[in-house]
Amino acid sequence: MSLSHGFPKVYKRIFGVFFAMPGKIITLDENDIPKEWYNILPDLPKPLAPPIDPSTKQPVDPAKLERIFAKELIKQELSPDRWIPIPNEVRDVYRIWRPTPLIRAERLEKALNTPARIYYKWEGVSPPGSHKPNTAVAQAYYNAKQGIERLTTETGAGQWGSALSFACNLFGIKCSVYMVRISYNQKPARRMLMHAWGAEVVPSPSDKTNFGKSLLQKDPNHPGSLGIAISEALEDTVTHDNTRYSLGSVLNHVLMHQTVQGLEAKKQLEMVDEYPDVVAGCVGGGSSFSGLFWPFYYDVTAKKAPKDVKFIATEPTACPTMTKGVYTYDFGDTAKMTPLLPMHTLGSDFVPPPIHAGGLRYHGDAPTLCLLLKEGKIEPRAYDQVSVFDAAVFFARTEGFLPGPEPSHTIKYVIDEARRCKETGEKKVILFNLCGHGHFDLTAYEEYFAGRLQPWHYPEEEIKKSLDNLRKELPWVPEVAKQFLS
Numbered sequence: 514m515s516l517s518h519g520f521p522k523v524y525k526r527i528f529g530v531f532f533a534m535p536g537k538i539i540t541l542d543e544n545d546i547p548k549e550w551y552n553i554l555p556d557l558p559k560p561l562a563p564p565i566d567p568s569t570k571q572p573v574d575p576a577k578l579e580r581i582f583a584k585e586l587i588k589q590e591l592s593p594d595r596w597i598p599i600p601n602e603v604r605d606v607y608r609i610w611r612p613t614p615l616i617r618a619e620r621l622e623k624a625l626n627t628p629a630r631i632y633y634k635w636e637g638v639s640p641p642g643s644h645k646p647n648t649a650v651a652q653a654y655y656n657a658k659q660g661i662e663r664l665t666t667e668t669g670a671g672q673w674g675s676a677l678s679f680a681c682n683l684f685g686i687k688c689s690v691y692m693v694r695i696s697y698n699q700k701p702a703r704r705m706l707m708h709a710w711g712a713e714v715v716p717s718p719s720d721k722t723n724f725g726k727s728l729l730q731k732d733p734n735h736p737g738s739l740g741i742a743i744s745e746a747l748e749d750t751v752t753h754d755n756t757r758y759s760l761g762s763v764l765n766h767v768l769m770h771q772t773v774q775g776l777e778a779k780k781q782l783e784m785v786d787e788y789p790d791v792v793a794g795c796v797g798g799g800s801s802f803s804g805l806f807w808p809f810y811y812d813v814t815a816k817k818a819p820k821d822v823k824f825i826a827t828e829p830t831a832c833p834t835m836t837k838g839v840y841t842y843d844f845g846d847t848a849k850m851t852p853l854l855p856m857h858t859l860g861s862d863f864v865p866p867p868i869h870a871g872g873l874r875y876h877g878d879a880p881t882l883c884l885l886l887k888e889g890k891i892e893p894r895a896y897d898q899v900s901v902f903d904a905a906v907f908f909a910r911t912e913g914f915l916p917g918p919e920p921s922h923t924i925k926y927v928i929d930e931a932r933r934c935k936e937t938g939e940k941k942v943i944l945f946n947l948c949g950h951g952h953f954d955l956t957a958y959e960e961y962f963a964g965r966l967q968p969w970h971y972p973e974e975e976i977k978k979s980l981d982n983l984r985k986e987l988p989w990v991p992e993v994a995k996q997f998l999s
């Protein structure tokens with residue numbers, strides 16, 4: 514830990530003349546890895562609406578979920594406890610890459626000539642290259658402890674699949690990853706990484722499941738989607754003994770595991786006497802953003818925050834769940850196997866345009882995030898992928914790191930906001946989540962440099978069609994939504 518940690522401000526000023534004060538990179542000691550995760554459920558502005566079983570139109574019986582998820586994870590999903598202890602075995606694995614650095618983006622600030630102070634939490638240092646192993650390790654641990662032999666999952670661009678492959682390998686369980694076929698073909702390097710950690714990787718739709726076979730019969734070159742891959746992983750789970758399913762976002766327990774980021778960032782900012790005016794992150798399902806902002810949200814609700822904090826969530830215009838989605842109940846997957854979740858949705862049939870931010874191509878969002886959005890606690894912003902890559906390259910040319918396309922949506926916001934601060938003279942402290950590197954996204958950068966990248970705006974007609982389907986298929990949903998969501 515830095516010399517200055519815990520020193521009163523005045524001493525830091527005096528001794529700062531003699532000692533180098535924390536500058537660009539703010540690091541913590543491994544003993545500072547959080548010992549508890551923060552659970553937002555008791556601090557939400559309203560109780561979270563329950564998932565609904567479409568066969569009964571009533572809240573899901575948690576016992577039914579035991580065929581899908583490890584018991585301890587179901588317990589965490591519903592827990593009213595604010596703090597959940599992190600097992601030593603999980604903290605021990607976190608030590609491979611945590612605590613992650615908090616970095617002051619001085620060069621970016623200088624290039625923008627802004628009075629804003631910009632900090633980013635750098636999660637790209639994990640072995641798979643993103644924030645995803647923060648939950649993958651916990652999920653693999655609880656499944657292994659229960660004696661589960663194999664986990665199934667889906668992956669889009671490959672970040673989540675590689676994180677779970679990495680984690681399962683460490684806890685000695687098998688891992689089967691259904692990878693969206695278009696990414697499977699376009700991103701062989703991610704596939705190799707999963708193989709290196711011993712996972713089985715299947716292009717989805719596949720001939721391993723009935724649902725996959727039915728889609729391949731209609732179109733042997735089906736490109737797949739995240740919703741389809743989830744359906745296949747679920748079918749594989751329920752048709753094989755001693756197998757469970759693992760999800761990389763959306764659910765409460767997944768987001769909670771990610772709070773190690775925000776808890777560390779709070780400590781790191783404290784070391785340099787800062788507190789954010791803005792906390793920003795990108796949203797596919799909502800885990801990286803929630804992992805960073807929840808601990809600051811806790812400060813706000815507990816009246817411990819020294820100032821007002823804005824929470825900004827970014828997304829693609831091609832898949833605008835937060836800015837254009839409808840707040841209702843919808844399925845989490847395309848084959849409609851999951852319970853109905855309360856969320857902002859574009860309709861579970863919606864297949865987003867093939868933007869390069871594969872991790873943001875999901876038709877819904879985490880129920881907790883959607884509730885906070887509905888209650889006005891977070892503000893969404895949507896950007897097209899060309900402006901996002903402009904921002905990503907600007908960042909790489911100032912700060913050095915090549916960002917993944919997903920967090921580059923947030924970089925676009927941060928650059929705009931820092932420019933606005935230049936105009937107004939505001940010295941805002943902006944904290945954002947750089948939740949993954951772009952080393953496996955180089956073909957996307959190649960397209961950008963060749964000028965072949967399409968901006969993809971709001972696919973209004975497609976979304977309308979998908980939402981109409983939802984209304985036709987489940988005409989009773991508005992009634993249930995009225996009961997549980999109003």
Ligand SMILES: Cc1ncc(COP(=O)(O)O)c(C=O)c1O
Pocket residue numbers: 643644669670672673761762763795796797798799800801802871872873917919920948949950
């Ligand atoms: C680097 C990266 N960032 C963000 C996301 C989006 O997911 P979430 O909103 O759960 O953080 C993904 C998903 O795969 C990802 O790989």
